Amino acid sequence: MKTFKYVAGLAILILLSACYEDKGNYDYHEIDEVTVKGIPESVEIDRFSRLEIKPDISGSIFGNDTSKYSYEWKIADKVISTQKDLDYEVSNAQGSYTLLFTIAEKETRVKTFVTTKLIVNYSTSSDGILVVSSKNGKADLSYLRLDMPEAKFMTMFYNKNHDEPLGTHPRQLYQTYVDGASAYVRRYGGYGIKLICDEGLVQLSNVTLDYMGKIDKNFFLNYGELYPIPDYSSYVPEYMNSIVFQWRRTPYGSIMNDEFLYVIAGGAVYVISYERAKKPEIFYSNYVGEEGQRCKFSPMMFVTGRKPTPNKGKNLNAGWTTTETECVFDENQGVFYIFSSGQLTAVDPDVSFPGYKAFYGEDTYQMGFCFAAMEKEGKVRFATFNTESQNHIVSVDATEASPSGRFFMLRNSPYVYFNTTKGIYKYNILNVGSGISPAASDKILSLEDLGYSKEAVISDICLHRNEKKMVIAVSRYGDDEQGKGDELKSDIVEVSLGGAKPELLKKYVGVCGVKPLVIYKYRTFARNDEYLVD
The missing domain is CATH 2.60.40.10 (Immunoglobulins)
Known part of the structure; x- marks a missing residue:
């Protein structure tokens, strides 16, 4: 009986569906795959x-x-x-x-x-070329990694990704190492890239190139009050330099790092000691010179001598043995001083340079033999002296040099590279003692050699740590001091220094703004271009 009912119901449904008028639209479209x-x-x-x-x-x-x-x-x-x-x-x-x-x-x-x-x-953690330049009055970064042959410059990228601009009127770009080492980064963050601009001494991460604060009054107070108490209102950073004393790999695989950073600000010296396993230690010097006259230190300070420390068995060292003394120049008295253990000693009490301001100094290929450059009313003078043999200071006019140029001393020979706005020079510093000034014959490269017109100028140079090549920042902005417009008009040029004459390696056109500063940026500190993982 149940089966009959089901069959009857199914028949009724079929009849009803047959009576229903289907008015649906079944105009189908083929799907585009x-x-x-x-x-x-x-x-x-x-x-x-x-x-x-x-x-x-x-x-x-x-x-x-x-x-x-x-x-x-x-x-x-x-x-x-x-x-x-x-x-x-x-x-x-x-x-x-x-x-x-x-x-x-x-x-x-x-x-x-x-x-x-x-x-x-983060490609910026690799070895590369780092540039700071200005566009429309604001500083910005460009970067090229060197571990990839076909890599392209990342141009003016910082301000695109940060709410606060990098700064204004950049004046010195520098890299320190211990505070950028991996162990230091894990503890305190990386602060290895440093920039002096109107806003002060700005620190950037050596890994990401992000902003990491400033070395300012708050930085110093964070690590304890200095004595004598500085007049922080006059703290305007003018110059920085550093030396890595030790970068040693022990037989057990660990590495000990030690570095001093010297900052000249307001005519005083601030010394920041970085160690791998410690927070920074701060020292401050505002010395009174002879006859109670207060010193005003020029933006120049350097260790008076160093030499590589040899390896000892399995103890590998890429650091330096040094004189443990530094050289400073007091503008008030025009005197070069040796700065050691809290004491100032005149390099040569019988020689002074009234009215001069030192702007560059470096130790040379010979332990204790020093070279310095100073200027008075735009005219440059070179000086040499030896802190080990107590030789007197000798000096010579350097009309071919410019106080706005960059200088780089060779580590194993008595030569210094420097630039003017139109060329690169290589000068034998032993000529100072012979009274021989830099001459046009010391010019090894001009912008015309690189194919540039008269409007182009050299803004900055940097010597590679293997001393076999150099990077040159060339500006084509002319009278445009602010870097206006969208077009980037500064180039980065690499040249080889291995032969009798420099040879063009690569030219990167239109990668940065006006007044570029350039450095070779490295992941780690190493002597003679040896790779050292930290």
Whole structure:
């Protein structure tokens, strides 16, 4: 009986459905199946580099007519482009992300998705060329990593990714090592890159190049009150220099690091001692010179002598044995002094340079033999002296040199490199003792040799630590002091110094702004270009 009821019910349903008039719209469209090629499964890229992907898109209906689709690229739910071809400066922090590419057919809105794993690295932690320059009056950074032959300059990237600008009127760019070493970074953060500008002595991470505070009054107070108490109102950083005393790998694999940073500010000396396993220690010197006259130290200070410490068995050392004395110049008396254990001793009591200001000094190839450059009313004078043999100071006019130039002393021979706005010079410092001034014949390279017109000027130079090549910052801005406009008009040029004449290695055109400062940036401190992991 139950079976009969089920069969009867089914028959009724069939009759009812036959009486129903179907008025639905069944105008079906064929789905366009999209094929995407040219997008890798994963991409590893440096932060601030340009991510360029040009996918090849074809549809089963529209073929290669890419105008039939709309596009969207997203990283972490942020739309970074609505173009088919991706050209994006990666500002994301270090990490792993999902890059999502969406293709939507404009009529039906049917979507096709492609995902890629995006890995962002801090390329700035590698060896490279670091530049600070100005654009529209604000300082900014450009960077080139040197461990990849085909790497491109990351140009003027800092201010794009920070709320506060880097600074204004940069005057000195410098790298310290111990406070940038990996162990120090883990404890206190990396502070290895330093910049003097109108805002003070700014510190940047040697890993990320992010802002890490300033060496200012608060920095000093953080590590204890100095004595005598400085007049912090006159603390205006003018100059910095440092020496790594020790970078030793022990037989047990550990490394001991020790470095002094000298800062001249307001005519006084601030010494910051960095050790691998400690926080900084601060020393302050505001000495009174002879006859009670207060000293005003020029922006110049250096260790008077050093030599590499040899390896001892398994104890590998890339540091220095030094005289443990420094040289300073007092502008009030025009006297070179030896700075040692809290005492000032005149290098040569019988020689003074009234009205002069020292702007460069360095120890040389011979232990205790020193070279310095000073200027008076724009005219330069070179001086040499030996703190080990007590030789008198000798000096000579250097009309070919400029007080705005950079100087680099060779470690194993008596030569110094320096630049003017138009050329590079290599001068034998032994000529000072012979009364021979730098001459035009000492010029080894001019901007014309590099193909530049008369409007171009050399803004800065830096000698590579292997002393076989040099990087030159060339400005083509002319009278534009602020670096106005969108076009970057300063170049970075690398030249080889190995032959009789410098040879062009690479020229990077339009990578930085006006008045560029440049340094070779290294991951670790090492002597003679030897790689040393810390």
